[in-house]
Amino acid sequence: MLKELYRAALVTAAAACFAITSLASFSVSAKGVYQSGADFFAEVFAQQQAESKILWLTPEIRTQAAAIVGHPVRGLRIRYHQSDKKTAWILEEIGKEMPITIGVVVEEDVIQLVKILAYRESRGGEVRYPAYTAQYKGAALQEDYQLNRNIDGITGATLSMWAVNKVAALALYYHAVVNQSSATHQP
Amino acid sequence: MLWHRRLGLSTFVVLIFLAISGFALNHSPGLKLNQINLSSNWLLSWYGFEVPVAEGFQVDGKWFYQDGNKALLVDGQNAAPCTAPLIAVAQTTDGVFALCANGLNLLTRDGQLVEQFGAIDGLPANTQAVTVLDNRIYLTIDSTAIDSTIIDAVIMEFNAHTLELKEADMAPQALKDIQQVAVPLPEPLQKKLKEQSAGPSISLETLILDLHSGRFFGQFGVLFIDLIGLLVCILSITGLIAWMKRR
Numbered sequence: 460m461l462k463e464l465y466r467a468a469l470v471t472a473a474a475a476c477f478a479i480t481s482l483a484s485f486s487v488s489a490k491g492v493y494q495s496g497a498d499f500f501a502e503v504f505a506q507q508q509a510e511s512k513i514l515w516l517t518p519e520i521r522t523q524a525a526a527i528v529g530h531p532v533r534g535l536r537i538r539y540h541q542s543d544k545k546t547a548w549i550l551e552e553i554g555k556e557m558p559i560t561i562g563v564v565v566e567e568d569v570i571q572l573v574k575i576l577a578y579r580e581s582r583g584g585e586v587r588y589p590a591y592t593a594q595y596k597g598a599a600l601q602e603d604y605q606l607n608r609n610i611d612g613i614t615g616a617t618l619s620m621w622a623v624n625k626v627a628a629l630a631l632y633y634h635a636v637v638n639q640s641s642a643t644h645q646p
Numbered sequence: 647m648l649w650h651r652r653l654g655l656s657t658f659v660v661l662i663f664l665a666i667s668g669f670a671l672n673h674s675p676g677l678k679l680n681q682i683n684l685s686s687n688w689l690l691s692w693y694g695f696e697v698p699v700a701e702g703f704q705v706d707g708k709w710f711y712q713d714g715n716k717a718l719l720v721d722g723q724n725a726a727p728c729t730a731p732l733i734a735v736a737q738t739t740d741g742v743f744a745l746c747a748n749g750l751n752l753l754t755r756d757g758q759l760v761e762q763f764g765a766i767d768g769l770p771a772n773t774q775a776v777t778v779l780d781n782r783i784y785l786t787i788d789s790t791a792i793d794s795t796i797i798d799a800v801i802m803e804f805n806a807h808t809l810e811l812k813e814a815d816m817a818p819q820a821l822k823d824i825q826q827v828a829v830p831l832p833e834p835l836q837k838k839l840k841e842q843s844a845g846p847s848i849s850l851e852t853l854i855l856d857l858h859s860g861r862f863f864g865q866f867g868v869l870f871i872d873l874i875g876l877l878v879c880i881l882s883i884t885g886l887i888a889w890m891k892r893r
Contacts, residue, residue, distance in 0.1 A: 496767045511808075533726065535760045538809070549766070558727070560766050577766055 492560075492577040493587065496549050499562045499576055500540045509542040514637055527604050527632055528552065528625045537633065545571070546637060548630045552622040554580050559622050563595075563630035568638075570598045573627055583616035586623050595623075600631040647891070650884035657877050664874070667858040671851070679851035685840075689853075695846045700836050701828035703735035703744075708757055709835055710735045710744055713842065718744055720757030722838055727762070735826060736778040741806065743783060745776045750785075752806055763809055770811070774799065777821040784814055784821055 494502075500509065514537045516524070524532040540547045545566040551558040557579035564572040573595040575587035585591060594610045601607045606628055612620050670677060702711025711732060713719050718728035728746035735744045741760060744751040749764030750773070763769050775786040783804040801821065803814040831839070853862070860867035 492766060495765075533759050534762065535754070535758065538761070 490579055490581060490584070494562070494574065494576045496562075496576070499549065499574065500547055503547045503562070503564050503572065504540060504542050504545075507542040507545070509540040509545075509547070511538060512541055512637070513538055514633060520633075520636055523604070523632065524629060527628050539633070539637070541637070544638065546630075546634045548633060549576065550626045550629060552626045554578075554583055554619040554622045556580065559586075559619060559626075561623060561626045563627060565630055565634035568599055568631065568635060570595045570627060570631065572596065573623065575623075578619075580619070583613075583619035585613045585616045586619040592623070595627050598627060598631075600628060600635070604628060604632060606631075647884075647888045650881060650888050653877055653881045653884065657874060657881070660874050661878070664858060664871075667854050670854055671858060674851050674854075679854065680849045682850040683847035684850060684853060685847040689848060690846060693848060699830045700839050702732070702831050702835075703826050703828055705735050705737050705742055705826070706755060709831060710742070710757075711831055711835070711839075712746070713839060718746060718751060719839075720753070722835065723757065725753060725757050726751040726759040732828070733773075734775045734777070736776045736783065738778050738781045738783060738806070743776045743778070743804075743806070745773065745785075750776060750804075767809060768811065770802070775821070775825055776804075777825050779816075779821065779824060784816060785811065786818060786821060 500511075503509075514520075516532065516535055516537065521532050537548070537550075539549075545564065547562065547564045549560060549562050551560050553559070559575060559579065560577035562572070562574040562576050563570060573592040575584075575592065578584045578587055591613060594608075595606075598606045598608050598610075606624060610620065610624060670679065674680060700711060700714070702709050704710075708721050709719075710725075711719055712728050712730045713724075714730070716727060716729060717724045718726045718732060726744070726746075727748065728744065728751065729748035731747060733745040733747070735742060737743070737755070741755060742753040742757065744753060749762050749767075749769055751762055752760040754760060765771060770785070770787045772788040773785050774788050777784050777786065783806060785802045785804050787800045787802060789800040799818040801814045801816040801818055802811045803816075804811055830836075856862040858871075860869070860871035863870070
């Protein structure tokens, strides 16, 4: 009888430990797809009619884009959505080893929204919190194609942060290219 | 004395080997033995590593294959990010379509990446194949994930310009018959791939350690070295006895 009880207690304890650790690991992991592209565009242009357009990456655009992100840019074309002077982009940039999918909305050469759509690393996912991405609202591009403001970092998410910074600057650049407005603001 | 001689003669080769390998292991950090990597096929298969033959798809005279890491290679050139496996490759008059685990890569006929179409853009999960028939692109989606009552696959036609998908009235079998299967890459490409990528390997330190302990030859190797150890003890004792006798 005692043996049975003991065994039952052991099994229950083991099950509890397993449940706790699996719950704990679920909450710690930042990996996931948070929003699809279609949903992102639908949300961003909820009140407006937006067109899906293509930006062809000419050698000049590709060179400047490469300078902004610090590595060659892949692909011959980029899709974006536009309504009036507002454009929305979905761009990818590698954090540490895996790509982060980031949605950026630009209006009048200034960032309106940055949103992490998919995060694939096991660490550094804090960049997806609105408190972090809200810092990009209002940012513009300087003469040197850097953002015109300092973004406060998050400990342990430096590489992810750099990826988001690059994508924000890139989206501003692409927006300027498609609107053929001056690419840079005075800081 | 007689036994000492017999034991000595029968074990001296092994003992010299053990001394040399022991010396090497003692100075392994200095000799950087763990940084010397060996990857010959016979050694890897002896250790039980399966060295998969690199496979790919030949389309339009070009070889499309995954590099074992994160890239799609076209005749050795890094063309696009591609998470293994490279599932299928198909071509139309406009371009080539390479389906990887992370999404569909749209490439020009020269193998240059045009854009990627992934899950976030609307590529259905469980896309199993990309096939071209009459210059139209079809994606085969395993529908068991969508509805477990449907056992047949769902076929969708893909528009490479608008990235739109629509259901196609197409029998999965019709596409299955024309789907390309991955085939082993030609030798020169296999060789180049091996040189470039970091496949499995055994460090020299591991090899020497396994030879020294006998583990290289399995259980019997270990027993053999145990026996040698025992014989060394007896050798020492017979040597001591012989010395004492001579005194």
